[in-house]
Amino acid sequence: MVLIDRDHLLPTLREQCKAERKERAFLLEGAYHSGAFFLESFMDLQSYVKSSTEVQLDLEPHFVLAALRSAQKANRLFVFLHTHPNQGNLHFSQLDRCFELNVIKLARQAGYLEPLIFLVASSQDTIGRAYRNGREEALRITDDEWSIPKGWLARIQVLTDEAMPYGVLYDPKSNGVVRLAISAARFIMDKQRQQRARSLPAEEWEALESKLREAFHNDQHTFLQRTPTYLDTGELYQLEILLQNSCNLRCRYCFAEGGTYGQQAVRLTPEQGRRIIRILAQQGIHKISKIAFFGGEPSTLPDTMEAICDECARLAACGQMQETPEFFIITNCISISQKCMEVLHRYRIHVTISIDGPAEINDQLRVFPNGYKTHDLVLRNIQKLRAHGIEPAMVEATYTAVHERAGLSREETVAALQEELGISGIYLCDCDCSDPTFEPTYEGAAARMAQDNRSLALLFLEKKYEEVPLMLRQFVIQTSRRLNMKEGQDYLCEAGLQSLTIAANGDIYPCHMFIPGKYMLLDNIFLGDFDLQASKPAVDELEMYTKLGREPCRDCWARNICNMCFYRVYQTQWSADARDKLADHCKILKNQLEKTILYLSNMQQAERKALYDAIGKLQPVKHDETQ
Numbered sequence: 001m002v003l004i005d006r007d008h009l010l011p012t013l014r015e016q017c018k019a020e021r022k023e024r025a026f027l028l029e030g031a032y033h034s035g036a037f038f039l040e041s042f043m044d045l046q047s048y049v050k051s052s053t054e055v056q057l058d059l060e061p062h063f064v065l066a067a068l069r070s071a072q073k074a075n076r077l078f079v080f081l082h083t084h085p086n087q088g089n090l091h092f093s094q095l096d097r098c099f100e101l102n103v104i105k106l107a108r109q110a111g112y113l114e115p116l117i118f119l120v121a122s123s124q125d126t127i128g129r130a131y132r133n134g135r136e137e138a139l140r141i142t143d144d145e146w147s148i149p150k151g152w153l154a155r156i157q158v159l160t161d162e163a164m165p166y167g168v169l170y171d172p173k174s175n176g177v178v179r180l181a182i183s184a185a186r187f188i189m190d191k192q193r194q195q196r197a198r199s200l201p202a203e204e205w206e207a208l209e210s211k212l213r214e215a216f217h218n219d220q221h222t223f224l225q226r227t228p229t230y231l232d233t234g235e236l237y238q239l240e241i242l243l244q245n246s247c248n249l250r251c252r253y254c255f256a257e258g259g260t261y262g263q264q265a266v267r268l269t270p271e272q273g274r275r276i277i278r279i280l281a282q283q284g285i286h287k288i289s290k291i292a293f294f295g296g297e298p299s300t301l302p303d304t305m306e307a308i309c310d311e312c313a314r315l316a317a318c319g320q321m322q323e324t325p326e327f328f329i330i331t332n333c334i335s336i337s338q339k340c341m342e343v344l345h346r347y348r349i350h351v352t353i354s355i356d357g358p359a360e361i362n363d364q365l366r367v368f369p370n371g372y373k374t375h376d377l378v379l380r381n382i383q384k385l386r387a388h389g390i391e392p393a394m395v396e397a398t399y400t401a402v403h404e405r406a407g408l409s410r411e412e413t414v415a416a417l418q419e420e421l422g423i424s425g426i427y428l429c430d431c432d433c434s435d436p437t438f439e440p441t442y443e444g445a446a447a448r449m450a451q452d453n454r455s456l457a458l459l460f461l462e463k464k465y466e467e468v469p470l471m472l473r474q475f476v477i478q479t480s481r482r483l484n485m486k487e488g489q490d491y492l493c494e495a496g497l498q499s500l501t502i503a504a505n506g507d508i509y510p511c512h513m514f515i516p517g518k519y520m521l522l523d524n525i526f527l528g529d530f531d532l533q534a535s536k537p538a539v540d541e542l543e544m545y546t547k548l549g550r551e552p553c554r555d556c557w558a559r560n561i562c563n564m565c566f567y568r569v570y571q572t573q574w575s576a577d578a579r580d581k582l583a584d585h586c587k588i589l590k591n592q593l594e595k596t597i598l599y600l601s602n603m604q605q606a607e608r609k610a611l612y613d614a615i616g617k618l619q620p621v622k623h624d625e626t627q
Helices: 009-020 061-074 094-110 182-196 202-216 270-282 302-317 338-346 359-365 375-387 401-405 410-421 442-462 470-483 532-542 566-571 576-601 605-617
Strands: 002-004 024-033 036-044 049-052 057-059 077-083 116-121 126-132 135-137 140-142 157-159 166-171 176-181 235-242 287-294 326-331 350-354 394-399 426-430 499-502 507-509
Touching: 009 024, 009 036, 009 077, 009 116, 036 077, 061 077, 061 094, 077 094, 094 116, 094 126, 126 140, 157 182, 157 576, 166 182, 166 202, 166 576, 176 182, 176 202, 176 576, 182 202, 235 270, 270 302, 287 302, 302 326, 302 338, 338 375, 350 375, 359 375, 359 401, 375 410, 394 410, 410 426, 470 576, 470 605, 566 576
Parallel strands: 002 036, 002 140, 077 116, 235 287, 235 499, 287 326, 326 350, 350 394, 394 426
Antiparallel strands: 024 036, 024 077, 049 057, 116 126, 126 135, 157 166, 166 176, 499 507
8 A cells, every 4th residue: 555645744744743842643634546545635633632641542532433434435535643753763652553443443333444544753754554444554655656666576586695506586475486597686686776776768677577477477466364363263373371470490581580470479270270271162262282381480380280281181082172282391490200200201291491501601590599500400300301201302592691701602502502412402592681791792693693594504505404403494494384375474473363371370461471561461261251252352452463564564575474573573662672673683584584595496396305304303302102
């Protein structure tokens, strides 16, 4: 969707905002023709504002309804604009989001079918979001109707690498990939630059576009589709259950404040665990693919784990659930009792162990409340698990500034853990606690990008599959799968849409990163009047956090095939630091996607099959039926 401001109304209002140095609300009117919306006039809404707080801007509902009905009747477009004099990175605030939700509800009530457009402007810039029938669409704002890139070829991403004999054309709309000689790829890049500079004759551009269309065979778009939620399907991809919000360790960088999440300690009883599964089944959840036991530290409550696993098996046996879920546990492996090992083995629970590296690193980070070291105890307990027939599936490690100061790279950390523990699946994530004592530097993030690219080269060019970190192997498979999808997904991640987290006190969140905040608290499963469908307004709001809803994502070539943490995006509403971190993350992700697409495209089909087979053999090991 294109919004054209050829009369320069938006700069006028921005200048007014700058001069008055106060927030204002405006209603802009426009018409639709020639495939775009043209702004024509504006109206100050100050006299129609019922109330305004830091989190809510209320307009008189009768006025909004009347305006929407009038627009519907006259086939006109109304645009809502919020201006403020703030400097810095412009973004949609919580106030703007609440205002959008209220107007969208009123539009449904009025039967308004035309697009709704919301703009936020500072004295320097304007950003916007557009909705049609309640669903978000990409919006481009311009003051020049001829500045819009013309044609299919303008959106094609050209990928090249000096180490590769072939370049790649990637179409973000169709997920189409075409391999071509590196010289031809560079030729197309040059023509794109000329077209953007308006120095390329239209006939030459159209001829090139026509020829390349034949290479892609068709122009079937990959539209970003709405993600079916658990309310639509009755299915949860993952249910994360926090068995308790207390922990037997005091990791120095813990985001959950020692596992308590800043709350009073609560433990989930076995009967409460059974109730969670029963209530979900009664409320229409007939399939849960995965259940992850989390905390706090979940391993110290084996009776509750057992009750949950047993209830799932019982409901599957009597047909109330389609199947028994796969079970997972993330544990610090400090207190592994005999009962715990029996439960892990009986229900084939996949075990992920948290440890941060060799003893000299781990014991600075993961310690007991009295400061005592943990590394050697974890190793002894891993041997206990193996003696009981339980092979840990993977290791989750956190990379910190402590590693950097010790001169230990990410690559060396992974290799050290693989050698010491005998576990190939190492998931290494960067510490994200906004504390320079523990959080790696930006230079470290750049080093990670270079290291990951070296690892990708090992994977594709030298076929040293066992030396590539688990997360990169999974990234390759995921990227390949998404390239072959006919429909892209507009969601950021599954949190709150296809997966849920239930805390020990029964509170339901999109994921554990939101605990204990109230804004993303969906409901409490132990309330007497609990109704899963009552969470629909909250789920509807979650659906508004989309790629099309983010200014950096709308025109990004990687939008169809990327994935990002919903919590990271949520934080960017009020944190400049979070926005900077997410920008760095996106830069690294796009670089990895480029390399992966290039490497996959430069392989023969037989080579790709061998690659996928090899990666599959290196994935986390499942329990053997005979154990």
